[in-house]
Amino acid sequence: MVLGAVRRAGQPSRTEIASVTGLSNSTISAISADLIAEGILAETKSEIASLKRGRPQVAIALNAKAATVVSVVLSLDHLSAATIGYSGEVIVQEDRRLHTLSMSEEELLAECVDIIRKVVARSPHAGPVLRTGLAVQGVTDSAARRLLWSPITPHQNIAFADRIEEVFAVPVSVENDCNMIAEALRWRDPERYRNDFIAILLSHGIGMGVMLKGKVFTGTHSSGGEFGHMIHRPGGALCRCGRHGCVEAYAGNYAIWRNAHGHDENERPVDGIGDEDIRAIAERARTTEGPERAAFRTAGEAIGYGLGNLFALIDAAPIALVGVGASAFDLMERSVRQAIAKTVGGLHSEAISFDTEGNEMQLTRQGSTMQALAFIDNEVFAPQTRDSEVVQSSRIA
Amino acid sequence: MVLGAVRRAGQPSRTEIASVTGLSNSTISAISADLIAEGILAETKSEIASLKRGRPQVAIALNAKAATVVSVVLSLDHLSAATIGYSGEVIVQEDRRLHTLSMSEEELLAECVDIIRKVVARSPHAGPVLRTGLAVQGVTDSAARRLLWSPITPHQNIAFADRIEEVFAVPVSVENDCNMIAEALRWRDPERYRNDFIAILLSHGIGMGVMLKGKVFTGTHSSGGEFGHMIHRPGGALCRCGRHGCVEAYAGNYAIWRNAHGHDENERPVDGIGDEDIRAIAERARTTEGPERAAFRTAGEAIGYGLGNLFALIDAAPIALVGVGASAFDLMERSVRQAIAKTVGGLHSEAISFDTEGNEMQLTRQGSTMQALAFIDNEVFAPQTRDSEVVQSSRIA
DNA sequence: ACACTTTTTTCGAGGCTCGAAAAAAAGAGC
DNA sequence: GCTCTTTTTTTCGAGCCTCGAAAAAAGTGT
Numbered sequence: 010m011v012l013g014a015v016r017r018a019g020q021p022s023r024t025e026i027a028s029v030t031g032l033s034n035s036t037i038s039a040i041s042a043d044l045i046a047e048g049i050l051a052e053t054k055s056e057i058a059s060l061k062r063g064r065p066q067v068a069i070a071l072n073a074k075a076a077t078v079v080s081v082v083l084s085l086d087h088l089s090a091a092t093i094g095y096s097g098e099v100i101v102q103e104d105r106r107l108h109t110l111s112m113s114e115e116e117l118l119a120e121c122v123d124i125i126r127k128v129v130a131r132s133p134h135a136g137p138v139l140r141t142g143l144a145v146q147g148v149t150d151s152a153a154r155r156l157l158w159s160p161i162t163p164h165q166n167i168a169f170a171d172r173i174e175e176v177f178a179v180p181v182s183v184e185n186d187c188n189m190i191a192e193a194l195r196w197r198d199p200e201r202y203r204n205d206f207i208a209i210l211l212s213h214g215i216g217m218g219v220m221l222k223g224k225v226f227t228g229t230h231s232s233g234g235e236f237g238h239m240i241h242r243p244g245g246a247l248c249r250c251g252r253h254g255c256v257e258a259y260a261g262n263y264a265i266w267r268n269a270h271g272h273d274e275n276e277r278p279v280d281g282i283g284d285e286d287i288r289a290i291a292e293r294a295r296t297t298e299g300p301e302r303a304a305f306r307t308a309g310e311a312i313g314y315g316l317g318n319l320f321a322l323i324d325a326a327p328i329a330l331v332g333v334g335a336s337a338f339d340l341m342e343r344s345v346r347q348a349i350a351k352t353v354g355g356l357h358s359e360a361i362s363f364d365t366e367g368n369e370m371q372l373t374r375q376g377s378t379m380q381a382l383a384f385i386d387n388e389v390f391a392p393q394t395r396d397s398e399v400v401q402s403s404r405i406a
Numbered sequence: 407m408v409l410g411a412v413r414r415a416g417q418p419s420r421t422e423i424a425s426v427t428g429l430s431n432s433t434i435s436a437i438s439a440d441l442i443a444e445g446i447l448a449e450t451k452s453e454i455a456s457l458k459r460g461r462p463q464v465a466i467a468l469n470a471k472a473a474t475v476v477s478v479v480l481s482l483d484h485l486s487a488a489t490i491g492y493s494g495e496v497i498v499q500e501d502r503r504l505h506t507l508s509m510s511e512e513e514l515l516a517e518c519v520d521i522i523r524k525v526v527a528r529s530p531h532a533g534p535v536l537r538t539g540l541a542v543q544g545v546t547d548s549a550a551r552r553l554l555w556s557p558i559t560p561h562q563n564i565a566f567a568d569r570i571e572e573v574f575a576v577p578v579s580v581e582n583d584c585n586m587i588a589e590a591l592r593w594r595d596p597e598r599y600r601n602d603f604i605a606i607l608l609s610h611g612i613g614m615g616v617m618l619k620g621k622v623f624t625g626t627h628s629s630g631g632e633f634g635h636m637i638h639r640p641g642g643a644l645c646r647c648g649r650h651g652c653v654e655a656y657a658g659n660y661a662i663w664r665n666a667h668g669h670d671e672n673e674r675p676v677d678g679i680g681d682e683d684i685r686a687i688a689e690r691a692r693t694t695e696g697p698e699r700a701a702f703r704t705a706g707e708a709i710g711y712g713l714g715n716l717f718a719l720i721d722a723a724p725i726a727l728v729g730v731g732a733s734a735f736d737l738m739e740r741s742v743r744q745a746i747a748k749t750v751g752g753l754h755s756e757a758i759s760f761d762t763e764g765n766e767m768q769l770t771r772q773g774s775t776m777q778a779l780a781f782i783d784n785e786v787f788a789p790q791t792r793d794s795e796v797v798q799s800s801r802i803a
Numbered sequence: 804a805c806a807c808t809t810t811t812t813t814c815g816a817g818g819c820t821c822g823a824a825a826a827a828a829a830g831a832g833c
Numbered sequence: 834g835c836t837c838t839t840t841t842t843t844t845c846g847a848g849c850c851t852c853g854a855a856a857a858a859a860g861t862g863t
Contacts, residue, residue: 063840064828205626228721229602235718238750321632324625353635460809461859
């Protein structure tokens with residue numbers, strides 16, 4: 010709790026921590042003394058001229074060398090890893106291009122292990138590595154140990170956590186990229202993205218991260234939130250997943266490309282439609298009425314109905330759009346809102362806010378990092394005696 | 407925690423409580439002594455012959471007169487209320503027929519107040535009323551204070567909790583009926599319905615209660631889970647809510663009736679299709695191929711696609727079917743499963759279990775009762791110092 | 804009656820939190 | 834430079850909750 014407060018506030022005084030956490034000054038004093046003795050926190054000379062009378066506040070900060078986390082982001086043809094100090098600063102980062110679709114499971118694992126080894130080796134003065142967070146495009150299990158399915162590789166059910174832990178003996182979590190984006194948004198802009206919001210990644214596929222009541226929402230077994238594969242039109246357009254009528258089959262990169270080029274909606278999805286292709290189509294759509302503009306309208310409609318169905322279950326919430334599709338949202342907003350208006354969400358169709366947020370890679374990494382750091386805060390440095398579980402089961406509600 | 411354990415176990419000994427809760431014997435001894443002194447628990451002469459050597463166990467039970475809850479269930483043209491003792495036994499029950507659709511908001515409120523007054527008056531020897539639970543068909547707010555929208559009345563946003571609290575000075579909660587059904591199922595059959603399952607009410611409208619990770623799932627602002635108004639076919643059949651293509655517009659009583667009679671799917675929904683009508687149509691569907699059988703197929707398809715979309719978000723989970731439609735599930739199962747197979751849920755399409763559970767009214771009441779009793783356990787008799795909220799906000803995850 | 808078994812209570816200790824009081828570390832005023 | 838004031842931080846004792854160990858209680862078996 011104290012660690013969380015310090016992480017959030019940066020360099021708070023003990024008094025500030027007390028007011029944020031609601032604990033008394035004496036308690037904070039005792040706890041921070043312990044944590045400083047353990048080398049987790051440190052007093053710093055605050056640069057803030059006090060300007061006030063009275064004993065000056067002593068700023069407290071996280072000790073950057075108390076721990077290190079490794080954050081790995083794996084997406085289509087791209088692998089990226091970084092070491093991050095306990096106070097959240099990036100120490101070393103490394104990026105690689107690879108061809109994920111053609112790699113074997115073992116090659117993929119080896120590549121991950123190798124890049125982790127590299128960035129750790131290049132961080133000789135960092136604290137001990139206590140956690141590795143792997144964010145992947147695709148469906149992970151809810152225990153965050155496996156990649157169940159992913160569009161970036163033909164292999165399924167890859168036990169990333171187990172395999173990497175075998176090598177490094179550091180706890181590993183495997184998380185869905187969009188869930189990490191949601192974490193990052195909450196961290197970056199808690200004003201706008203507080204307890205309930207939805208992050209949607211519009212790219213080759215369509216991903217979603219849902220924050221509900223301040224927690225990332227996951228399914229019962231998997232990371233859940235497979236927004237892109239909700240069925241928009243039963244028996245409709247052919248999706249990359251082999252089914253018909255998924256939202257993605259209307260709003261994914263390949264679907265927009267397919268529609269913009271006037272191809273049949275049951276034509277096999279084309280791989281490798283890049284961001285540039287979509288931007289080019291968007292440019293043409295902005296200048297002239299034609300199949301390009303219609304393609305974005307169709308995409309917007311699918312997204313709108315999908316959101317409407319989502320809102321039927323969880324109520325309307327602010328939306329953050331990420332990815333190349335977000336940059337073309339001006340072409341879709343109208344049809345998105347029109348579609349939502351035809352659903353339960355339509356009650357507040359005007360009030361729903363859409364914001365486009367920047368670089369999805371950065372967001373993914375930041376979310377993964379913050380989650381890993383929070384894990385160290387809550388489970389390593391301040392392990393909870395988990396009786397809350399028992400409370401749960403004995404409660405009815 | 408102790409109260410929950412006793413409620414669940416019935417007449418446990420102190421040792422049993424200790425093993426269930428995970429607390430030590432000494433702690434249980436101290437807590438139960440306090441609770442007995444307060445008159446909340448009581449030692450009872452257990453009828454169980456000990457049969458074993460050693461000091462015999464002393465059974466502990468909830469003191470039935472420690473408190474009373476009033477459980478009110480409001481559904482289409484029907485109002486029912488009961489007083490229930492602290493140990494869960496029904497003291498007095500009263501049912502009324504009324505015509506909810508034509509009543510004014512004030513009449514509805516007055517009727518509720520009156521029936522509560524009656525059942526309480528007829529329970530002179532009961533303990534103090536400490537909680538009233540109102541379960542209603544329709545959308546309630548997530549704070550459980552208002553009925554936002556309901557198919558049983560044209561009025562919206564009725565502040566049941568405030569208005570009834572004004573009269574009786576007893577805390578009131580207003581909950582969605584299907585959420586209460588889910589609570590009841592978990593209570594009745596924790597083997598089958600443990601942490602993750604879905605209760606679906608197939609009746610005039612279609613309701614859903616979702617249990618996720620052991621908690622009833624609600625939306626950000628409302629009770630959520632408006633399964634019946636997820637859009638199955640954009641621009642499709644006319645729904646009672648005025649929109650087109652809702653699941654309900656294919657699978658609600660009126661939709662089945664409409665299709666079975668060969669009417670146009672855009673024909674205005676007919677009120678008052680009763681359970682008998684549906685049963686009659688089901689009977690005919692079972693004997694001969696024809697529009698009746700097709701109607702159930704269509705209904706099953708809508709439900710299946712709806713479930714598939716739900717599973718895309720939360721993963722597959724066991725399903726409990728309630729209401730008249732459940733009795734005709736044999737006519738729908740095939741098309742339900744076929745539809746699910748065409749969605750993300752299709753991965754485990756065969757493994758998904760469907761069970762039909764009995765009387766929805768009874769389930770609703772029981773869920774409402776258990777929730778009210780749990781409220782008394784956790785908030786009145788053992789109020790928590792709610793710092794978990796602070797923990798939440800200072801955590802990242 | 805006595806030994807044995809199992810449940811329940813008692814007792815002292817440890818951990819965490821708090822409020823009140825004391826101590827520390829400045830600025831303000833003379 | 835000294836004292837007063839203000840604010841932060843620490844110290845101290847108390848209260849609450851939980852636990853383990855030991856003791857007490859209440860039966861059964863012989």
